[in-house]
Amino acid sequence: MKKVAIQGVAGSFHEDAARKYFGTDEIEIVECRSFQSVCELVDTDQVDIAVMAIENSIAGSILQNYSLIRDYHLRIIGETYVHIQLNLMTLPGVKREDVKTIYSHPVAIRQCVEYIEKYFPNARIIENQDTAMSGKILVRDQLMDAAAIGNLRTAEIYGLNVWDSGIETNKKNYTRFWVLSKHANQNGGANKASLAFEVGHYYGALARVLNIFAENQINLNKIQSIPIVGKPNEYTIHVDVEFNAEENYEKAIHRILKNVSSLSILGEYVRAEMEITNQ
Known part of the structure; x- marks a missing residue:
């Protein structure tokens, strides 16, 4: 296991x-x-x-x-x-009018602001390390005047009643x-990779690397710059790329090595599909 x-x-x-x-x-x-x-x-x-x-x-x-x-x-x-579908849950026996405090992760709270302001405008909001811990606190402390915002798995594990489902403002x-x-994936069939690299401070340095992906029919679907600690105004560039032909990917990597000061392949893996709902 x-x-x-x-x-x-x-x-x-x-x-x-x-x-x-x-x-x-x-x-x-x-x-x-x-x-x-x-x-x-x-x-x-x-x-x-x-x-x-x-x-x-x-x-x-x-x-x-x-x-x-x-x-x-x-x-x-x-x-x-x-x-991410969020739900309001309480201990069994708690009534809606009893709720004076709402616990959840800060991001989840922000995603449910409209619901909270509409139905619990006077509730005290307490941020926690994650949504599930918020549900656990209700049970641990037997809070009969509080609610938690979290997922359905939390309600199932801790025996909570779900009052309202899908309370997040943005449904998608x-x-x-x-x-x-700790080790690279040994399975074949990879069609996506996550890379990190650094380029020099000169005109067109980053553009030159990004063009290599396009020239090899590789889709660049995310780019993120991360500041390098201890090196002000210097960044590591993280990219996610998708490819259909492994040969094209290998050609691109070979060319990129000649145009960067460092390159790390963080992983090569199978792309996951996002199942978009119509809720």
């Missing part, structure tokens, strides 16, 4: 992502307080795999996770997308998760 590290506790969206990616395979979820702890467990061989959020379609990229993956020399071996909200390992 694979041990899979996640940031947060059981019932979180990270657990949703792990179970979606591994499907019917049996896995053991290992809870971590921080993303750094997740990386440390993989680095020290205490777990086999980690699942880590890297970007949200509304909140954007999680920049610290790019740096952590490089600092710990982890390899991206897969990805998955999770539709997705988070992309990377599946990480």
Whole structure:
């Protein structure tokens, strides 16, 4: 059975992502307080795999996770997308008018501001480390005057009543998760890669590298600059590329090596499909 590290506790969206990616395979979820702890467990061989959020379609990229993956020399071996649907939940017996406090992750709270202002304008908002922990707190402290915002898995695990579903303002909200390992993926069939590189400070340096992808019929579907600690005004460029022909990808990498000061292949893996809902 694979041990899979996640940031947060059981019932979180990270657990949703792990179970979606591994499907019917049996896995053991290992809870971590921080993303750094997740990386440390993989680095020290205490777990086999980690699942880590890297970007949200509304909140954007999680920049610290790019740096952590490089600092710990982890390899991206897969990805998955999770539709973020948020729900209001309470302990059994709590009435709507009893709710004076709402717990959740700060991003989840921001995504439900319209709902909160409409139905609970006077509620005190308490931010927590993740949505599932917010549900767990209701049970742990037997809070009969509070609610939590989280996913349905949280309600299932902790026996909470779901009052309202889909309370997020934007219904097309997705988070992309990377599946990480200490070692590269040995399976074939990769059609996507995540790369990190640095270029010199001269006219057209970055454009020259990006054009190489286009010339080799490789789709560049994400580009993200990350500041280099200790080097003001210098950046590492992270890109995600998709390709149909592995030969084209290898040609591009060979040419790019001649046009950058450094290049890291963070992972080569199978592209995940985002299942867009019409909710």
